[in-house]
Amino acid sequence: MTILDGPRSAPGNDRPGPDAFTPDTDPLDVIRWALESHPDVLMPSAFNLNGVVLIDLAVRAGYRGDVVFVDTGYHFPETLATRDRLAARYPELTFVTLNGGAHPEDGQTDPALYASDPDACCAVRKVAPLQAYLRQRAPGALLNARSRDQASTRADIPFVEDGGARVKVNPLAHWTRERLEAYAREHDLPVNPLYFDGFLSVGCWTCTRAVRPGEDARAGRWAGKGKTECGLWAGNNTL
Numbered sequence: 063m064t065i066l067d068g069p070r071s072a073p074g075n076d077r078p079g080p081d082a083f084t085p086d087t088d089p090l091d092v093i094r095w096a097l098e099s100h101p102d103v104l105m106p107s108a109f110n111l112n113g114v115v116l117i118d119l120a121v122r123a124g125y126r127g128d129v130v131f132v133d134t135g136y137h138f139p140e141t142l143a144t145r146d147r148l149a150a151r152y153p154e155l156t157f158v159t160l161n162g163g164a165h166p167e168d169g170q171t172d173p174a175l176y177a178s179d180p181d182a183c184c185a186v187r188k189v190a191p192l193q194a195y196l197r198q199r200a201p202g203a204l205l206n207a208r209s210r211d212q213a214s215t216r217a218d219i220p221f222v223e224d225g226g227a228r229v230k231v232n233p234l235a236h237w238t239r240e241r242l243e244a245y246a247r248e249h250d251l252p253v254n255p256l257y258f259d260g261f262l263s264v265g266c267w268t269c270t271r272a273v274r275p276g277e278d279a280r281a282g283r284w285a286g287k288g289k290t291e292c293g294l295w296a297g298n299n300t301l
């Protein structure tokens with residue numbers, strides 16, 4: 063992970079940029095900077111608590127672009143319903159589902175590949191469709207909902223990072239889970255109901271369990287498989 067150096071704002075953009083950001087910077091200011099510096103910015107989302115909060119904040123900041131979701135074919139019905147509730151709530155956004163219609167028997171992978179080789183399964187079902195979409199759209203930046211307290215592997219993410227092909231903007235980097243929950247309550251956001259059953263990070267049903275007391279929010283993802291990320295934000299094929 064590389065923290066960006068050099069020019070931080072587009073010409074004519076007087077808004078304070080990452081050099082002026084502190085841990086207390088309002089995520090709205092980070093999003094506004096992103097919109098002005100990278101007007102083609104796009105937002106992938108899996109509609110977890112962080113993602114739902116980011117969508118709401120982004121709309122308040124003026125984002126009117128795509129919210130891109132990858133249907134692996136193994137999502138919980140509750141996740142798909144959350145996507146639909148969000149799409150109804152935010153008609154000013156365009157909700158894009160990639161790999162639509164995927165299901166375990168669709169021939170994209172061996173239906174049990176998630177168990178034998180989850181990296182390969184994520185690469186085909188999740189990373190590849192999003193990479194193809196991003197190659198086509200070629201945005202200069204992505205809005206991302208990760209936060210530092212989700213997992214030890216995310217403990218140092220900055221507001222703005224250079225991930226290679228494009229800038230990653232992480233407006234919620236410094237928000238805690240408690241703060242995210244409070245925001246969601248205050249604004250009555252459509253949080254995935256599985257969250258309240260202990261699924262603090264929800265991925266595919268095959269690879270997600272509820273989190274136990276004291277565990278990281280992402281401890282229920284690929285538990286016992288030695289895997290912590292799907293490959294979108296860490297690894298060799300990052301976005």
Ligand code: SF4
Binds near residue numbers: 175179184188266292
């Ligand atoms: S989370 Fe599991 S089922 Fe979903 S794409 Fe990755 S390995 Fe496959």
